[in-house]
Amino acid sequence: DAGVIQSPRHEVTEMGQEVTLRCKPISGHNSLFWYRQTMMRGLELLIYFNNNVPIDDSGMPEDRFSAKMPNASFSTLKIQPSEPRDSAVYFCASQLQGEAKNIQYFGAGTRLSVL
Amino acid sequence: GQNIDQPTEMTATEGAIVQINCTYQTSGFNGLFWYQQHAGEAPTFLSYNVLDGLEEKGRFSSFLSRSKGYSYLLLKELQMKDSASYLCAEGFQKLVFGTGTRLLVSP
Numbered sequence: 001d002a003g004v005i006q007s008p009r010h011e012v013t014e015m016g017q018e019v020t021l022r023c024k025p026i027s028g029h030n031s032l033f034w035y036r037q038t039m040m041r042g043l044e045l046l047i048y049f050n051n052n053v054p055i056d057d058s059g060m061p062e063d064r065f066s067a068k069m070p071n072a073s074f075s076t077l078k079i080q081p082s083e084p085r086d087s088a089v090y091f092c093a094s095q096l097q098g099e100a101k102n103i104q105y106f107g108a109g110t111r112l113s114v115l
Numbered sequence: 116g117q118n119i120d121q122p123t124e125m126t127a128t129e130g131a132i133v134q135i136n137c138t139y140q141t142s143g144f145n146g147l148f149w150y151q152q153h154a155g156e157a158p159t160f161l162s163y164n165v166l167d168g169l170e171e172k173g174r175f176s177s178f179l180s181r182s183k184g185y186s187y188l189l190l191k192e193l194q195m196k197d198s199a200s201y202l203c204a205e206g207f208q209k210l211v212f213g214t215g216t217r218l219l220v221s222p
Contacts, residue, residue: 031208042214043158043202056209091157095208102146102207106157 002026004107006092012113018080021110024073025094033093033104034067034077043091049075050097082114117141119213121203126219127193135188135216137203145207147179147186152215153199161188161201193220 005024013019025032033048047057052069060067064083069075079086089111093104118140127133139147146165150158164170164179164186176189188201200215 033208043204043212045209045211048208050208097208101160101163103160103163104210106159108157 006107010111016081019082021077023075023092029094029096031095031097035091037089084114087114117211121213121216124217132191137186139205148204149188150202
């Protein structure tokens with residue numbers, strides 16, 4: 001299996017611009033997670049979906065952030081407008097809900113720099 | 116709320132044994148995970164404990180005491196490639212991660 005695929009791997013943008021991060025989960029997995037990682041705060045869960053339905057978005061920082069999962073094989077995380085404090089590595093992870101160990105498999109991440 | 120504590124950094128030498136501790140405070144316990152993350156890469160799953168005791172998997176073992184809110188990851192026969200950050204996390208689907216322990220293995 002190709003694993004969780006994220007694009008782009010790197011994104012540099014200017015403050016105020018819209019940023020869209022993309023994720024393709026592992027085929028057959030029915031849960032998808034978006035995380036943000038910074039030196040100061042570590043790895044934080046932003047939102048997760050089960051069967052394409054958002055379950056918990058309490059980690060989404062503010063209304064500038066939105067996430068969608070239109071089908072089982074694709075999700076987006078959008079930031080509009082972007083700010084320098086959004087600079088971080090954003091990870092997507094997928095999981096087969098109900099599997100014994102509840103393992104989340106992470107993509108390679110998108111490193112976002114907002115100037 | 117939830118709180119996960121682990122040391123920021125540890126050093127060890129090749130061939131040695133190192134124990135990375137993690138304490139957690141949660142309103143309800145659902146499971147304790149350890150992930151490994153090499154610099155610039157994604158976290159990868161190492162272990163999962165939901166019952167008290169020791170789980171052994173090759174050179175890596177993980178221990179859990181639910182009554183003490185405590186876990187540790189034990190790495191034996193350290194290799195240079197074990198230099199990485201080790202993340203402790205608690206939860207079921209909604210995981211709360213510690214800030215990670217950066218382990219540096221020297222020759």
